[in-house]
Amino acid sequence: MRTQRQVVDYSLRKRALLRELLAGRVGTYDLCDASPYLKNAARFHGESTDQRCPICRSENLTHVHYIYGDELKQSAGQARTVTELSVLAMTLREFQVFVVEVCLGCDWNHLVEQYLLGRDGLTGxxxxxxxxxxxxxxxxxxxxxxxxxxx
Ligand SMILES: [Zn+2]
Structure with a gap:
């Protein structure tokens, strides 16, 4: 997205977590704990990806985008589709997006990245x-x- 900035990528943390799992230091029970809210958000607002779930390898991951920021008022903390995000990005000055990947098969979930969106990003x-x-x-x-x- 055009106004995307201050991207923080959490893929290293994910790899570390998966290594812990392979080594048996954490169980899938600890990692696959998506809440009913998160799974609903994934069903109704999520973007399906072509990435396989790293745990069960039978479902593709869904990305859920949560939005935060003062300008959002009562919408803060809610999930939005990518289409809605691009509209908000042209309407608001700045808001934070957290992307969480979810597997609807085994309930694996993990924060993928966070970034800022909004018109403030247009002026460099x-x-x-x-x-x-x-x-x-x-x-x-x-x-x-x-x-x-x-x-
Ligand atoms: Zn899975």
């Missing part, structure tokens, strides 16, 4: 954006011209 990190871009730029230029005219 400039901090001057209290009002929507076009309006701010236009009024800013106008103010500058007025100040110059007064001199």
């Amino acid at each position: 990190g400039e901090s001057e954006q209290e009002t929507p871009g076009g309006v701010a730029a236009a009024s800013g230029a106008g103010a500058r011209r007025r100040r110059e005219a007064q001199r």
Whole structure:
């Protein structure tokens, strides 16, 4: 997605966890504990992937996108589809996305990555954006011209 930034990838942690499992230091019971809420979110808002579940290898993983941020108000902490994310990314300035992979077969679940989305990412990190871009730029230029005219 265009405004995606500050990506944190958790695949190393996942590999470490799978190694622990192979070594018998943790059991599938500890790892495959997706809650009914998470599984519902996966069914209704999830994006199916072509990645096989690393545990049961019989189902493909589903990615669930959870959103957080002050601008979301009561929607914070809810799951959203990728289509809804791209709409929000053009509407809001900034919100956090957490991507969780879930297997609906064996209940394996793991945080895959997190990142920021939102219009603030469009301007390449400039901090001057209290009002929507076009309006701010236009009024800013106008103010500058007025100040110059007064001199
Ligand atoms: Zn599985």
